[in-house]
Amino acid sequence: MEYDVVIGLEVHAELKTNTKCFCACVNSAGQEPNTNCCPVCVGLPGALPVLNKKAVEQTIRAGLALGFNINRTAVFERKNYFYPDLAKAYQISQLVKPICVRGYLQVGNKKLPINRIHLEEDAGKLVHSNDGSTLVDYNRGGVPLIELVTEALEEPHIESADEAIAFLEKLRQVYIYAGVADCIIEKGQMRADVNVSLKPKGSKTYGTKVEMKNIMGFKSVHRAIEYEIARQKDILDDGGVIEQETRKWDDDKGMSFTLRTKENSEDYRYFPDPDLLAVNISEAEIENIRKTMPPLPDQLKAKYMGEFGLSEYDADVLLQFKNVSDFFNECVAEYNQPKTVCNWITTEIMARIKTETGAGPILISKQNLVWLMKNVDNKKINRLNAKDVLSAVWGTEKSAEQEAKARNLIIDIDTNALDEIVNKVVLNNAGVVAQFKAEQDPKILNFLVGQVMKETRGKANAGDVMAKIKELTK
Ligand SMILES: [Zn+2]
Known part of the structure; x- marks a missing residue:
């Protein structure tokens, strides 16, 4: 059967700011593990987050660069889940009232709709050692992160691995030019989750989507999408049903594996963070950012x-x-x-x-x-x-x-001196000159020009020399 492919992207990018999102730790990578964190970013009991104004500005800037509407009131919520790289067992994020709503990215001749950009904090990083143990580095915890979510259920949407990569490359370019993020892929400063669903060609009903998380590098994203499209085609062609699930892409093996099934936003028990006030964004602030884009x-x-x-x-x-x-x-x-x-x-x-x-x-x-x-x-x-x-x-x-x-390379030879040299070269190469007169071969002309240039030690203009030789050999 023929299918339409529908691809959605969730793209995380670390913002360029001096400090982290909710504390005064510096926002820079490369320190010794666990030396760039404080009670706030590791979430010790009683520590209170303070919102970094610059992070909000950068999120607005990213939104304006992509034609977004900016919400006048934005709310931070707690996304609750347990994972070793998230010491406080919740991530400060946004669900109901993100900073940016409804934007688009022009990719080739497609104006691809984007649902939202919200601001959240990054988690720490797990480091797997050779001896099989796993260590955790909290330095990255609390780094401001913007998450962009494409609008996959509207036309036009991303329909192939190539288009997904074109989208990511263009988005990266816009972020870099707008000055909101460096997006160095190798440093994990830009990461993408991908979801893929298939539907019978021309059908209005969307298929079940399968998500793949945190794929490193655009080449891997491309491979993961192609793999997922082929996998779903096989299942559907055999009359099977696609399960809603999150899969993990293994780039070495070139295949993906089930990570978990049926995960919805309800599973995260989002609720407004009682430690953070709603953010009010004024028209004047937005205009200021627009003016300095x-x-x-x-x-x-x-x-x-x-x-x-x-x-x-x-x-x-x-x-x-x-x-x-x-x-x-x-x-x-x-x-x-x-x-x-x-x-x-x-x-x-x-x-x-x-x-x-x-x-x-x-x-x-x-x-x-x-x-x-x-x-x-x-x-x-x-x-x-x-x-x-x-x-x-x-x-x-x-x-x-x-x-x-x-290096004595400035052309300052006067016309008389140059004429003299050209004459000398023409006289000394009578045989070659005769051959040139007969054959008009440009290679021979180039040879003669080369001889003159050598004599002048490159201080004559090759175009002038060529004209003079042509004149003399008419
Ligand atoms: Zn901190």
Whole structure:
């Protein structure tokens, strides 16, 4: 039978704030286990949480970046469950009145609806040792986390593993550009739960959904979804029934296993946290955050393609990493030749910073790159020499201009001197010149240009030299 696939996502992202969500512990990873926690974030009896205003602002910012409505009153609730990484046996979260309701994310030509974004605290982390024991590190407990839940029961929805990944990548980009989260996947700063259901093609009735929790990395999300679609197809084709359940994805084995069945929000016994007041959010606060929103990927893309005339491909390459598009913007502000700047950045710069998992730092100043681009365009330095200078100043404090001068690469040869050299080369290579006259082979021309460049030690402009040789060999 043919089926429609319906995919829902719940995406957790750790917010960028100085301190944790309800206490004064710093919000940063990498400390010795259990050294960055206090009575509040481990939930000792009598400790009282105090809401971090910045965490609320960041949640609103995330919501505004995704076209959400912001609730004027938001409420924190206790989500009760027992697990060793949650010492106080409940998580402060939001259920009935989250901060953000009804947003969307534009992915390709689909405007995918999003149900909500709520603010909650992260749990600690279990660390499994080689000897089979399990340790717990509470440092991460209390880190502010936003959970975004897609609207799977409305059109359009996510229909394939590829679309789910496109959604996650775009969402990650929006969060990073808005400045709300770093979303470093390897550090677990962005994690996704996925639910999948199948229904007969064209049917209006949704099937039973199966959830998969906390899958690390987008590649694993893709594999887990494909596996789940195939698993459900098999069951339905055999006339079976899909059980509502939560499954655990095992990336090494490439399959998933039942974790628990039939879990509903009632099971968590949510109730408003009596230690925290409702949060009132004013129109003025929302407007303030809206006004300070940095440019988002879709806006920048429209500018790059419209105002700057770049291709969609180039715009996407520049926007893939925020440090790259920031650098591009800075260089264009300095040297208003977007296409030239784009070419240098997407080739020379990208080749030096692209890693397997992202982009490393750009180790050249905008002044240096702009100087090189300008002087190549003004024919004061050859492109190849400019690239050598770029390599020489990369990762150093050196100035490109001084480096080019020290290497004697500035083109300052006067016309008479150049004519003399060209004449000499043409005379000394009479045989080659004759061959060129006969065959008009560009390779031969390039050879002659090369000879002249060698004589001038690269200080002539290759285009000028080529024109002169053509003139002499007519
Ligand atoms: Zn704390």
